[in-house]
Amino acid sequence: MTSRFANSSRNSKSAMAVPSLRTALLRSSHRIKLSPNTNILRPRIQTAGLADIKDSLTTSNGTTTYEDDIGSITITEADQVNPNKQKLDDLPDILANPNLTPAQRDLLGRARIPKSLQAMYNKPLKRKPTHGIPVCNLQIRSFSVRNLELQADFALRAAYYLGLPAKGPVPLPHITERWTVPRSNFVHKKSQENFERVTVRRLIQIQDGDSEVVQCWLGYLRQRSYHGVGMKALLWENEGLGVGKRMDEEAGVADAGLETEWGNFGMRMNVKTAEMVEELLGSEAYEKPKRWMEGFWREPIEVARKPNTSSK
Amino acid sequence: MPVQFRAKKLDIGSFINKWVIRDHTKRKVYKEYEPERQALRYIIRNTSLPMRTRAQAQLELSQMHCYTRSTQINNRCLLGGRGKGVFRAFRLARFQFRMNALKGNLPGVRKASW
Numbered sequence: 001m002t003s004r005f006a007n008s009s010r011n012s013k014s015a016m017a018v019p020s021l022r023t024a025l026l027r028s029s030h031r032i033k034l035s036p037n038t039n040i041l042r043p044r045i046q047t048a049g050l051a052d053i054k055d056s057l058t059t060s061n062g063t064t065t066y067e068d069d070i071g072s073i074t075i076t077e078a079d080q081v082n083p084n085k086q087k088l089d090d091l092p093d094i095l096a097n098p099n100l101t102p103a104q105r106d107l108l109g110r111a112r113i114p115k116s117l118q119a120m121y122n123k124p125l126k127r128k129p130t131h132g133i134p135v136c137n138l139q140i141r142s143f144s145v146r147n148l149e150l151q152a153d154f155a156l157r158a159a160y161y162l163g164l165p166a167k168g169p170v171p172l173p174h175i176t177e178r179w180t181v182p183r184s185n186f187v188h189k190k191s192q193e194n195f196e197r198v199t200v201r202r203l204i205q206i207q208d209g210d211s212e213v214v215q216c217w218l219g220y221l222r223q224r225s226y227h228g229v230g231m232k233a234l235l236w237e238n239e240g241l242g243v244g245k246r247m248d249e250e251a252g253v254a255d256a257g258l259e260t261e262w263g264n265f266g267m268r269m270n271v272k273t274a275e276m277v278e279e280l281l282g283s284e285a286y287e288k289p290k291r292w293m294e295g296f297w298r299e300p301i302e303v304a305r306k307p308n309t310s311s312k
Numbered sequence: 313m314p315v316q317f318r319a320k321k322l323d324i325g326s327f328i329n330k331w332v333i334r335d336h337t338k339r340k341v342y343k344e345y346e347p348e349r350q351a352l353r354y355i356i357r358n359t360s361l362p363m364r365t366r367a368q369a370q371l372e373l374s375q376m377h378c379y380t381r382s383t384q385i386n387n388r389c390l391l392g393g394r395g396k397g398v399f400r401a402f403r404l405a406r407f408q409f410r411m412n413a414l415k416g417n418l419p420g421v422r423k424a425s426w
Contacts, residue, residue, distance in 0.1 A: 143420025144420075177401075179399065179409070181397075181406040181407070181409060182406065182407075183410070185407040193410060193423070194424040194425070195409075195410070195413050195421050195422065195424055196421070196422065196423075196424030196426075197418075197420040197421045197422075198420070228419065270347075270350075272347040273347045273350040273351050273354065274351075275347075276347045276348055276350070276351035277351040277355060279351075280351055280352070280355065280369070281355070281361075281365065285368060285372075286365050286368060
C-alpha cells in the first residue's frame with residue numbers, strides 16, 4: 001500500500017501541469033482499476049480460517065500475527081484501543097457485521113465474486129471477427145496517458161458487451177508540439193524557456209459490426225467519455241450489389257440541392273455576394289449614363305451624293 | 313470616423329484596452345461588409361462586363377472604409393491585449409502563455425526538456 005503512494009508522489013513531478021487534487025483522484029481510480037482492492041479480494045484468498053482468526057483476535061489481548069497470501073498483518077496491543085472495533089474495520093464490509101455467527105461469516109467469506117465483476121480486474125475481453133472487414137476506426141486522443149488508457153479500456157469493454165469484434169488499442173505516434181518563449185515579459189532574448197504538449201493517441205478498430213450497433217457504441221462512448229479525452233471516428237458502410245445505379249440516382253437528387261452552392265464554385269462568392277452583385281449592377285450608379293442634351297440629338301442621316309457632272 | 317462603427321455598450325469580455333476594442337470593432341465591420349466587398353471584387357475581375365462598370369466598381373472598392381478590410385484585423389492576446397507574439401493555438405501572447413503554462417492552466421502544456 002505505502003509503496004503505491006510513494007510512486008504516485010514521485011510521478012507528480014512530471015505531471016506538473018495537472019492540479020494536485022485532480023491527479024490524486026486520477027491515481028485512486030487507476031489504482032482501483034489495475035490492482036484490485038485487497039478488501040474485496042480478501043474473502044476469496046483467505047477463505048479458510050478467517051472466521052476463526054477473527055474470533056481468536058477478539059478474545060486474545062496480546063500480540064497476534066496471521067499470515068495469508070498477501071502478506072503478514074501484525075496487530076499489537078498498543079494498536080488495539082478497542083480491539084473489537086479495530087478488527088471489524090479490518091474486515092470487508094459484509095463480514096464486519098457483528099451479528100453474524102462464525103459459520104455464516106465463513107460461508108460469506110467463501111462466496112465467489114460474480115464473473116462480470118471479476119472481469120473488471122482482467123484484460124478486456126474481445127470477440128473474434130468472422131470476416132475481418134473494418135467498419136469503424138476510432139481514434140482516441142488525450143494529453144494524459146492514464147485518461148487515454150482508461151477510455152480505450154472502457155471502449156473495448158463496451159464493444160465486447162455490444163457484441164462488436166474490436167481490435168486494439170493500437171498506440172499511434174505521439175504528436176508533440178513545442179514552444180519556446182523568452183522568460184521575461186520584455187527583452188532578454190538570451191534567456192528562454194521551452195514548453196511542450198504531447199498528444200497521445202490510440203486506435204480501436206471495429207470489424208464486421210452492424211453499422212447501427214457501431215453508431216450505438218459511439219454514442220455510448222461519447223455519453224460516458226472520461227474527462228480530458230477526445231475521440232474521432234472513421235466509419236465505413238457496406239452496400240449490396242447494384243450500388244452504382246442507386247448512387248447515380250441519389251447523386252441526381254443531391255445535385256439539384258447543391259445547385260445554389262456549386263453555381264459559384266471557384267469564384268469566392270456565396271449566395272449573399274451574388275445577390276449583392278445583382279443589386280449593384282442594377283443600381284443607378286451602374287446604369288448607362290444619358291448623353292448630354294439627350295432629347296436634342298438626332299441620328300445622322302445618310303445623304304446620297306449626286307454624281308459630279310460639272311467637271312469636264 | 314471609426315466612432316460610427318463602435319458599439320455603444322462594451323460587447324466583449326476579455327482584457328480591455330483601446331486596441332482590443334478597436335480590433336473587435338474592425339472584426340464586426342469586416343463581417344458586415346464582406347458580401348459587398350466580394351461583390352465589387354467580382355465585378356472588377358469579370359472581363360465580360362463593360363469597362364465602365366468595372367472602373368466604377370474599382371472606384372467604389374477603393375473608397376470603402378478601411379475597417380471593412382480583412383487586413384486590418386490583428387489577433388490580440390486575450391489576457392493582456394498584446395498585438396505581437398500571440399500564439400494562435402491559445403490566443404495568448406508569449407508571456408501570458410508562459411505564466412499560464414507554469415500555473416497549469418493550459419491543458420497538457422508542460423515544461424519541455426529533451
